Amino acid sequence: MTGGSMPTCDDILLLARYNATMNRQLYDAAANLPHEAVVADRGAFFGSLLGTLNHLVAADSIWLSRFAGHATIFRALETLRGAAIPVDLRQSYGDSLPLLREQRERIDGIIMALAAEVTAADLDYVLAYRNTRGATFCKPFGSLLLHFFNHQTHHRGQASTLLTQAGADIGVTDLLVLIGDRPPA
Template sequence: MPNCVDVVLLAQYNETMNRRLYDAATKLSPEELRSDRKAFFGSLLGTMNHLIVGDTIWLSRFALHPSRFRALDSLRGLPVPTSLTQSYGDSLPQLQAHRTRLDKIITALAEELRPSDLDQVLTYQNSRGLRFQKRFGSLLLHLFNHQTHHRGQASTLLTQADVDIGVTDLLELIHEVEAPGGSSIEAVCHAAEG
């Protein structure tokens, strides 16, 4: 399960990749952005909109966490999307405004977490009214995995339109560290085995 450092890293990755996605999308015309490309949510804009919908739904559920995170205060009392395709706008600038706001909330939430928050059980209802109780740390992993899944679809749509989003690997944001005593991790592991 993730620890608080992992969640901060995933929030940074999320924000960085979303910024790259939107920067790359500016290279397409409004018509190209709206064009049905036979993706799960149709167009590139449809896919980007779905990411906003998904994050809004999950962050609204996270606002029910017993720790009552301050980062989620702005979402409390707001209407929750009732459809996975509910529109947050039909232009890139409209979607980008929502995306930027959500990414700031996600980053603030990650920085606010304490280890005990991750082990809490969150009770929530899905859009069909079914009730669930799941470990909060695992639900955070789902939030980031959902982002990565649909951003992958969006980056494929951009590639098919001859637009390069750049490197999308999480590895790019993981800081290099040196093992104790300056030796490599492999050497430390082999020494422990021997």
Template sequence: MSILEHIALLARYNADMNQKLYDAAAQLSQDELTADRSAFFGSLCGTMNHMLAGDTIWLKRFAAHPAAFPALQAMHDIPLPSGSLRHTFGDSVAALRPYREQLDAMILALAPQLQPGHVDGTLEYRSTQGVLFHKHFGSVLLHFFNHQTHHRGQASTLLTQAGIDIGVTDLLAWVPGA
């Protein structure tokens, strides 16, 4: 598999897993969703908000790429999260789900727009503290998906602790057969 095929696979995995996460979280009461569970972002809802904030920040950076990916044009109209990585987009699954689905649709649409020259090139961006970076774009894209997987793992643990089984989470279930 080429890196572009891996990115397309990760985009599908990401969208499917986010749907599973939101479906599982919807089984919780509002109090259970927002209960402080001593996670890094407090509650399951806090973790879900963090994932949206991180994705928004990265997608805005990707939207500034010189290739001007059509899939990310809407990101130009979406403001950066205030409060950065702890931004709150909502406090319920119903409030968060439309934005999650919007971002996942953009990610799915971005994957086929990527070309080898894009992923082999450099992405210039600023950190949330304003530090300028120049990084290999393909590696940054892999980090983007890894970050989501990391926090979905935390969310899956919080759901398990609340008595909800999210089901299979292994990427292997999405890898096509030979």
């Protein structure tokens, strides 16, 4: 993508699939660690691996709640309309990996369903939303989706470092693995 162009619907589907795949890999690798290693403060921005994964669930919940304000009434976001929106990026969704994973899988299902519903016209829509401090912003929905997925990738990178420090291997994390080959044009 260059200079102000929107992502395509195919881009959004690819990023949603990548998100769910990488989250599964993270949680699978973390499940091999003892609880003490998952909750140990490793000096990361959100302290522990569990704190980092919790932040991702909180931030994704906040963004999905904002996306529910889109003029298109996305069926995937129906359960979020009228639901309490987290006010803290450190809100806890569980003090154990299995509890948090349950939330993660629910959210990843919502993200996959949303990605399947989004149209090109939806991507151009300018969404008004408030941040956690109450400031109002108006930004193109397609660009917000890119931020949403980029934020997840950023923190999953931190989580993969924490896993590596704890002796766990999450495997290949490149988006490239999910991009299919095509014959040359």
